[in-house]
Amino acid sequence: MNKVPIPTLERLATYLTALIELNCRKIDTVSSSDIEQATGINAAQFRKDLSYFGEFGRPGIGYDVEELKARLARILKVEQAQRVLLVGAGNLGSALIGFPVLKAQNFHIVAVFDNNYNKIGRKLWDLEIRDIAELAEVNTELQAQIGIIAVPATAAQQVACKLVEAGVKAILNFAPAILRLPEDVVVRNVDFGQELAVLAFHLTES
Amino acid sequence: MNKVPIPTLERLATYLTALIELNCRKIDTVSSSDIEQATGINAAQFRKDLSYFGEFGRPGIGYDVEELKARLARILKVEQAQRVLLVGAGNLGSALIGFPVLKAQNFHIVAVFDNNYNKIGRKLWDLEIRDIAELAEVNTELQAQIGIIAVPATAAQQVACKLVEAGVKAILNFAPAILRLPEDVVVRNVDFGQELAVLAFHLTES
């Protein structure tokens, strides 16, 4: 169970989203081809992805939606609510807090930080924006293991270090910057400019 | 030049970002190991990525920053400004318009659409929010080829179809939904929930 490909993990999240949806629609059993239908991911791929974690279905029948959902949630560690720290109370930060899908997937943003004294003390949705200097202190209580960096690229490295000091073990980084961090900290970068560039490449000369 | 791997394209965007940065710092020549230093991407990987598009450097010397930057920009079609349509005037949309890095990479959001009559007519930054019903009409003039979907998942498919009708050939989709579109339309999905799930997987049991 140690060597799970990253693409497999990404797809697991997709399966889980689809299962939550199916569950709402009161569908209680699905086959791998139903999953293919719902997600666009090849049925054999789905079965292989699951096989990294054991057996989930019954030949001739398929998968129990409720059970599969629960087991995937367990694998992805979103069985109980995952607490998340957000650094950067700008528009992106605001968008993330307001994103209903995150709560549905059991990610709860429990604190927001910024270094702008005009923002500190104000509210972003229902959270008070706190001074980034208090990050470590605040997290001794909250014990969040996930942090989101939604600050300008120039501040990203510094913020990342603060998060790690505070005990964060996984970071979602929206700044176009390369973070240098201890090996035991997992980082995923989301770079809007990069995404757009890949799209633009496929365009014909304008 | 037809079969360029997607991962290569993603890295090209990273190289370009790094080169823009290096150029600002008045550095005029770099080696592939300098690029590795700056981006964390293996030097051999960098050279192979470039090799899909011809020869760029001089053995014994390295690469001319200015020239490489220009050629990458040309490859990624961001030599001239790329016009982008944004659908969804919520927090995420607002964040995207305000993101300075996009303009720096030559992506210009030139119109914003929404279906909420409370928003239509108002301004988001310096753009007037327009009725999504006018999308096709507006784009006959703008001729944007790239669209961004920043609406709830339930509306995503419908918005995507409207964008395609309006002549858009590439879509960046932030809604956790599978878009079914004609083959000649390129789609990239960004799913915050998925990113967080992959991170959560790596955590130890909390």
Add this chain to the structure above:
DNA sequence: TGATGTTTGTGCCCAATTTCACAACAGTAA
């Protein structure tokens, strides 16, 4: 019970991608 039709889990092979390793090239210095 036995015959038939589904659907899973997985070994195996193929395709895609990364990494290695080296010949060819450019500069420098004696």
Add this chain to the structure above:
DNA sequence: TTACTGTTGTGAAATTGGGCACAAACATCA
């Protein structure tokens, strides 16, 4: 000129990931 250092571009090996195809498992129905 020759020796030496540094760096590119790329064929080939190594690794990784995806998909087929089939045995085994289960259900249904005669």
